[in-house]
Amino acid sequence: MDEKNYPFSKIYKNALIGLERESLRVDENGKMSQAPHLKSFKDSNPYIQTDFAQNQVEIITPPKKSVDELFSYLKASHQIVSNSYKDEFLWSFSTPGTTPKESDIKIAKKSNAEAYKYRKYLAKKYGKLKQLMCGIHYNFSFDRETLDEIYADEPNKDELINELYMKLARNYMRYRYILTCFLGATPFAIAGGNKDVFRSFRQSPFGYKNLEKIDVSYESLDAYKKSIKTALKKGQISFKQELYVDVRIRYEKERINYIEFRNFDLNPFEPYGINRDDIEFIKLFIVLMAFLPEKECKAGDELQDKTTLGHPFSECVNLSEAKEILNSMRELSAKLGKSTNLAQILDEKEKALDNPKLTLAGKVLTLCKNKDEFLEFGLSLARKHKEIYSQNPYSLHGFETLELSTQSLIKTAISRGIGVEILDRSQNIIKLSYDDAQEILKSANMSSKDSLISYFIMQNKSVTKKILSENGINTPKSLDFAGFDEALEVYDEFDKLVIKPQNTNYGLGITIFEEKPSFDNFREALTNAFSEDSVVLIEEFVKGEEYRFYVQDDKVLAISKREPPKVVGDGKSTISELIDILNQDPQRKDGHIAPMCYVKKNEPVKLWIESQGFSFDSVLEAGQEITLRKNSNVSTGGISIDKTDEIDEFYKDIAIKSAKALKSRICGIDMIINEKNYAVIEANFNPAMMIHLFPKIGKSRDVATPFLEMLFGEI
């Protein structure tokens, strides 16, 4: 590649990053958790794994071009892990805060016998304690398609790409001390007595290293492979993965797929082990390594060792070179235009070079002066992080802009080891993968399992009613009219009825006849309605309570009762103030991203309150309750109350029969039920799981797991 002319922006933007973050689960005193890794996470879970110890959780993101997207997965998995172990904390440092007995360190159970054997071997060779050190692994790859395009005319394309990766690796080894200078964050040694401080104990020669230093060559892929073979032959290591080096080349056959960079301590200040800006900073550093002219490689190890062993407040071991590298990074970042905040990030790093107290290790040591305070300092951070993981528990962290039902589905999917990919965030289109099966979903429940025509049927209320009624299910009769005379003619056809303008401003033009009206009253009601709209609906009136039945594959999995929003007086506050208080509920947000919606102080609410003899300024007596709207829709502030266990089988059968008639595998059936009768008023092709997952009152119903089981079989 012509180094002057390479399409840097394209290479940078298309490059993929994946992260692995290890962390120790500890109790409130910082002791190793003895609780086993949850079986439900599964050994095959692509996001949540165990490392060496059973309490050493490893959170893995899929490779992503976008740092934001990467961070979403990181956040989500942290939230899920933390919430799965209610009383535990994720230790924030790479080195443990306490020194557990070897017997309190439980090797992680693995269904794969080899994996377990390997861990036993490590325990024996290095001791269990050393294995508890945690870190971030930063996986990097160029976008293959982009490289294929760039090297399109080269006959030895694959070789050139391998060489690009190897050059990057060599340069990285040479300059990695600069990253360590900024990001090293293990000032305190793992074992007991040693009171020295380091920039990075974990990365130091005393840290997480092979017993004997292994000479690894990055000259070429072949040379790299040969180094490993030699180390195995010499007995320096017994497994390929035992090679504890900062740069691991990941290849398949003769082709390098990605590089794993392992020289990152956990950032203890970050709930996710790494700062979002640092991910971007490291990416730029890595890409620079591919294009920087090479210097002698060997010097790299020496610089790195010096850096790790240095005092956190000490100056960078090669300040001028570090500044040069920052400058080169700045030049590159200029080519990326204005869409990144790299310039600002680089400014911060520059400052840290001038003032080492601003490096990570520097910051830690500033706040935690010596090892005696380490445990408590670490715990205070872990508690803070736990709080962050616990915020808005209904939502899935990192995915908060998706519809809540989709968030919930992804949450369950990640917990169950089902692969998740967002195909269109604004449209809530996702792809789930499990074993060899893949399913694309829209708005959670719309899948390959339901047919296209069921969707159009349910979208069309009159066709839905026709089909339900052909199948012997009660539906309220409804007719619409564009003409007054025509409407008058159906007087005979209705008994109890509602007359309403098609587009109604709640209240205006609506007349409800709970008994058959006289013809004159009927005419008057029509006149009234037609004065509001040119199209008027005449509907059979069915009085009763409104329920939503969630039906999947001929089973009712959940039932919610829907009620309009209400306020209860305290003898002091106005209705307007009571509404403000109601809207402070963190479970209320606009859109579909929270369990409930705000109650707006708009015309329909005003009219409805007035119809009860109040205004926004009225003060309700203590205990006096009023509804704020006539309708119970969630979208206008209505609440749902779980009634799954209380509704008679008869009505469940009606809901199942309705779903069957509409040939739907998954849907929501809306039913009005009174003492004597029922009527199915609507069928919903997208039943909104959130209604049942997050009822305002009553038990949450897990409808996500059965849905995933419908998609993938047993999970």
Place this chain on the structure above:
Amino acid sequence: MDEKNYPFSKIYKNALIGLERESLRVDENGKMSQAPHLKSFKDSNPYIQTDFAQNQVEIITPPKKSVDELFSYLKASHQIVSNSYKDEFLWSFSTPGTTPKESDIKIAKKSNAEAYKYRKYLAKKYGKLKQLMCGIHYNFSFDRETLDEIYADEPNKDELINELYMKLARNYMRYRYILTCFLGATPFAIAGGNKDVFRSFRQSPFGYKNLEKIDVSYESLDAYKKSIKTALKKGQISFKQELYVDVRIRYEKERINYIEFRNFDLNPFEPYGINRDDIEFIKLFIVLMAFLPEKECKAGDELQDKTTLGHPFSECVNLSEAKEILNSMRELSAKLGKSTNLAQILDEKEKALDNPKLTLAGKVLTLCKNKDEFLEFGLSLARKHKEIYSQNPYSLHGFETLELSTQSLIKTAISRGIGVEILDRSQNIIKLSYDDAQEILKSANMSSKDSLISYFIMQNKSVTKKILSENGINTPKSLDFAGFDEALEVYDEFDKLVIKPQNTNYGLGITIFEEKPSFDNFREALTNAFSEDSVVLIEEFVKGEEYRFYVQDDKVLAISKREPPKVVGDGKSTISELIDILNQDPQRKDGHIAPMCYVKKNEPVKLWIESQGFSFDSVLEAGQEITLRKNSNVSTGGISIDKTDEIDEFYKDIAIKSAKALKSRICGIDMIINEKNYAVIEANFNPAMMIHLFPKIGKSRDVATPFLEMLFGEI
């Protein structure tokens, strides 16, 4: 039922009518067609049957509440039958215009052995000639649900309903002469010499009657059943269906389902054998019969016989009673409000009472003075009707407001004996029934066979492209930008490209770079595009011809090339005039109801013409051809050219692979093809069969039949 208080309007509006219209297929000389009934119509066809003779076609409508809907089916089946026998005519009268030899009358072949045996028996007993008489059977039933409601509180509901029908039958028998007076239309006898004229030879004692008059009682259902049993026992008839009476009670077990009224001659002036208003008139007459106080029944036969035998110009046999009946009908019709034109219809009938020349038979005799002119008169009507059946052959008569693809599907369905029900006309939702299977369809191709998620995938262009591209299919890369700087940054990522505002007024703001532009030109093009819209698309440019592949179940069934509309100069007309001529093509209409759309003289067309150096007022030289739009969409006047047999298998495989990747069973794949390459630019969940059924140039491809076979198996 309290006769004063019955909900007449509801009963009338919900009552169901079904029609059967028999007709003789004849050649251009009026001779019996010797062509067999088409096998493809099938014996089980609910709409198109044969009666006694193979050339005696019987067109049957499903029972309908709405006369308009009923008439749709009548029209459609007539069009299908007529178009299936290109050189034949449907004889318009109930009596044949020629007297064929017995050997030229071929008994209809039936797969049902009993049915064939019955026809042989009839031929022997009555002679084949008599069996050639055709008519309309008018089937009537009350809506069961309506009656169930009315009689809800009656313990002997079923009995009361039967009695209502029987009373109706008795009154009908009593007053039917009035209908015959208006609608009798067989002035000329069937057999050779007789030169007498009748009001209705067919209904007269010489007409289509049993050899011996059979005494049928309508006192009760039991009595009616007994009459038939007695006639069978006496040997007056050998089959139940041999009972040639004007009123047949249709029952199952002890329950009357409907009544068949058989006393209607074909209306020779009407292409569909009956006048639309007369259907309404007869319906009102029938419903009146249910509520009219009874008179002695016996007198009915005498009045009817007198009427049938009367001269077409003679006065009604009981004028004052007929006027009374008309008055009663008028009273009833007043209760129906203003939504019917019954008042006007009744006025017409009143006039005909006063002037018998205005009755049907009167009109025939006025135009066709004697039997010698009968054949030529009948043929002239049949020719006129044939012309009507042949209009707009692409459309399905009676269903012209549906999308053309849906019309075509229904046309094939009716031809193949698949039941059709319109569930929502404006949304093109229909139900098809075949044997025990039912399928609901929207806009022709959207069915239970495709999955909901495929629909959402194809609706989302970026998700579609992602999936296609993961499956190794070329798609043009496309990115959209809301910011100028962000857009500038992807300069590297494109080679040939199109820059365009998201919402573009054809031409404005678009730049096409057929070679990679300089950065400055790229920037200028972006500035240009952003001056038109706040969102700008950058798309890889793929030059070539645009094709639509119609893919069903991994097979390409049709391929169309799409071209923009064009005009060719004649050296005199302006472009504006040439567009007018183009738009006179009857295949062009607005909406989706014709094979092509109008070319509007709007801004995009104006700009495009101007870009070629012309204006609407330019006169093109003779033979000079210009395109009228840049784009080839059918909706803006583009044309399609069938290329099914010309496109290489390679591209067909790409289309199939695309459909497979999208997990679609039926879809349209849009592909751009050039000498070197191709790109799939879009996938359509609703592939618009009409493109392939009605290409402007090239062979029509029947994609409807394979689709029906996909739904129902072999048809």
